[in-house]
Amino acid sequence: xxxxxxxxxxxxxxxxxxxxxxxxxxxxxxxxxxxxxxxxxxxxxxxxxxxxxxxxxxxxxxxxxxxxxxxxxxxxxxxxxxxxxxxxxxxxxxxxxxxxxxxxxxxxxxxxxxxxxxxxxxxxxxxxxxxxxxxxxxxxxxxxxxxxxxxxxxxxxxxxxxxxxxxxxxxxxxxxxxxxxxxxxxxxxxxxxxxxxxxxxxxxxxxxxxxxxxxxxxxxxxxxxxxxxxxxxxxxxxxxxxxxxxxxxxxxxxxxxxxxxxxxxxxxxxxxxxxxxxxxxxxxxxxxxxxxxxxxxxxxxxxx
Amino acid sequence: xxxxxxxxxxxxxxxxxxxxxxxxxxxxxxxxxxxxxxxxxxxxxxxxxxxxxxxxxxxxxxxxxxxxxxxxxxxxxxxxxxxxxxxxxxxxxxxxxxxxxxxxxxxxxxxxxxxxxxxxxxxxxxxxxxxxxxxxxxxxxxxxxxxxxxxxxxxxxxxxxxxxxxxxxxxxxxxxxxxxxxxxxxxxxxxxxxxxxxxxxxxxxxxxxxxxxxxxxxxxxxxxxxxxxxxxxxxxxxxxxxxxxxxxxxxxxxxxxxxxxxxxx
Numbered sequence: 001x002x003x004x005x006x007x008x009x010x011x012x013x014x015x016x017x018x019x020x021x022x023x024x025x026x027x028x029x030x031x032x033x034x035x036x037x038x039x040x041x042x043x044x045x046x047x048x049x050x051x052x053x054x055x056x057x058x059x060x061x062x063x064x065x066x067x068x069x070x071x072x073x074x075x076x077x078x079x080x081x082x083x084x085x086x087x088x089x090x091x092x093x094x095x096x097x098x099x100x101x102x103x104x105x106x107x108x109x110x111x112x113x114x115x116x117x118x119x120x121x122x123x124x125x126x127x128x129x130x131x132x133x134x135x136x137x138x139x140x141x142x143x144x145x146x147x148x149x150x151x152x153x154x155x156x157x158x159x160x161x162x163x164x165x166x167x168x169x170x171x172x173x174x175x176x177x178x179x180x181x182x183x184x185x186x187x188x189x190x191x192x193x194x195x196x197x198x199x200x201x202x203x204x205x206x207x208x209x210x211x212x213x214x215x216x217x218x219x220x221x222x223x224x225x226x227x228x229x230x231x232x233x234x235x236x237x238x239x240x241x242x243x244x245x246x247x248x249x250x251x252x253x254x255x256x257x258x259x260x261x262x263x264x265x266x267x268x269x270x271x272x273x274x275x276x277x278x279x280x281x282x283x284x285x286x287x288x289x290x291x292x293x294x295x296x297x298x299x300x301x302x303x304x
Numbered sequence: 305x306x307x308x309x310x311x312x313x314x315x316x317x318x319x320x321x322x323x324x325x326x327x328x329x330x331x332x333x334x335x336x337x338x339x340x341x342x343x344x345x346x347x348x349x350x351x352x353x354x355x356x357x358x359x360x361x362x363x364x365x366x367x368x369x370x371x372x373x374x375x376x377x378x379x380x381x382x383x384x385x386x387x388x389x390x391x392x393x394x395x396x397x398x399x400x401x402x403x404x405x406x407x408x409x410x411x412x413x414x415x416x417x418x419x420x421x422x423x424x425x426x427x428x429x430x431x432x433x434x435x436x437x438x439x440x441x442x443x444x445x446x447x448x449x450x451x452x453x454x455x456x457x458x459x460x461x462x463x464x465x466x467x468x469x470x471x472x473x474x475x476x477x478x479x480x481x482x483x484x485x486x487x488x489x490x491x492x493x494x495x496x497x498x499x500x501x502x503x504x505x506x507x508x509x510x511x512x513x514x515x516x517x518x519x520x521x522x523x524x525x526x527x528x529x530x531x532x533x534x535x536x537x538x539x540x541x542x543x544x545x546x547x548x549x550x551x552x553x554x555x556x557x558x559x560x561x562x563x564x565x566x567x568x569x
Binding site: 091095185188189203205206223 | 460462464
């Protein structure tokens with residue numbers, strides 16, 4: 001256990017052969033035996049990835065707001081994405097996401113305290129233009145960014161230096177963002193972070209990762225890393241038609257895939273049980289948890 | 305309408321340059337005007353595979369510096385005069401050129417060619433960005449190894465993000481015998497992960513090494529090897545012909561392997 005890591009991290013190996021019995025006589029969701037933690041392999045601490053470190057769009061009625069991530073701006077300052085990667089991720093996301101705007105919608109850029117030069121603003125405008133969005137206004141608290149934006153011809157709101165309240169993560173209890181709907185194969189190297197639920201229509205390939213504050217639903221094969229309930233919410237699920245993840249993370253828990261893959265896959269749900277992350281067959285899980293007539297936690301008897 | 309195709313893979317050593325050389329030659333043999341562009345500045349070797357090393361006078365950098373026209377820098381192949389090579393500079397590195405300069409070079413070649421094949425360097429850094437900038441189509445070369453497939457997956461994602469719309473897959477160096485014995489990823493396994501249209505499958509062949517060392521692409525052989533036939537088929541598919549995949553199992557499909565497959569299910 002990492003001593004400086006306050007979050008508890010359990011390493012529970014997922015083993016579909018025991019966790020999700022094909023045998024219909026044991027339909028309970030808590031099907032797994034308690035997993036002995038492997039002493040040879042030290043549990044990995046959850047790396048500090050924050051869904052708010054990517055560019056994202058928010059609907060504000062008559063216009064959209066493009067939110068720049070806060071926090072460190074270079075790799076040297078603490079590992080946030082550098083500009084090129086930030087833009088690359090945003091481009092990929094615009095391309096595969098379901099647009100929720102009309103053509104020629106106006107975008108306001110909330111640049112916060114990020115330093116942007118004329119070239120970066122132009123690159124951003126080009127990316128937005130490709131998605132039929134028009135950048136009109138820049139809101140910033142940095143003087144240099146404001147000057148660059150004025151020179152480029154945008155209207156500019158220069159805020160006072162940002163107080164700590166704006167920079168700290170939002171208070172708990174804030175509603176999640178609307179679900180992010182992606183219709184694509186999420187390929188190696190792609191990282192999708194969203195402060196809400198992520199729905200992927202397609203495969204999630206190894207080498208990619210999904211990070212959501214809400215649930216993660218994959219209508220396809222999940223073979224990359226999925227992290228649901230990023231903010232610490234353990235009541236989140238990861239669902240996939242074929243669950244073959246490199247790693248599953250729910251809130252502060254980590255589980256890795258079994259060493260021997262099973263022969264055939266059925267839709268499965270990963271959730272937080274008594275002893276860390278558990279996997280159940282979707283059918284049994286839905287009966288248990290979502291069927292109002294049974295009620296939460298009711299145990300069906302044999303032959304039910 | 306010139307077709308501008310980048311040959312890329314992410315991982316090194318999977319056979320990008322070999323495929324570019326053979327495909328360029330095979331297309332030229334079908335009366336297409338082909339320019340192959342080496343985008344691997346600092347580590348060029350497409351000229352070696354084509355046997356044109358000692359005929360290079362000007363490189364792409366000379367063209368950009370205005371020292372010669374792009375037509376003049378294009379090294380014409382004596383065996384197939386419709387094939388030309390635009391060599392990379394060997395004494396510089398990948399930062400010596402920008403994506404817009406690469407576009408400029410290719411735009412200069414476009415009017416006088418039917419096909420432009422760009423040989424992309426390994427990696428996804430500047431050299432890759434340069435190579436894909438002018439491309440409209442891409443051929444992703446991969447071998448049936450997990451590392452190559454993973455890198456190919458990453459590259460396909462990057463191509464999509466960079467507006468290269470038509471990506472096709474070329475699986476190189478497959479060993480049918482090992483696939484049959486379940487020791488190597490099959491074509492289906494690779495397609496399963498990458499989910500892009502398949503352009504062709506090239507079997508592993510020792511003659512590729514011989515042909516590379518001699519600077520004579522396989523497709524020039526009088527007695528075509530299986531790999532040579534495969535490259536010809538890829539060229540025909542690029543030209544829009546419907547060519548079935550060659551049955552690589554034929555030579556290994558004896559009674560024993562059939563029985564083995566039968567018992568394995």
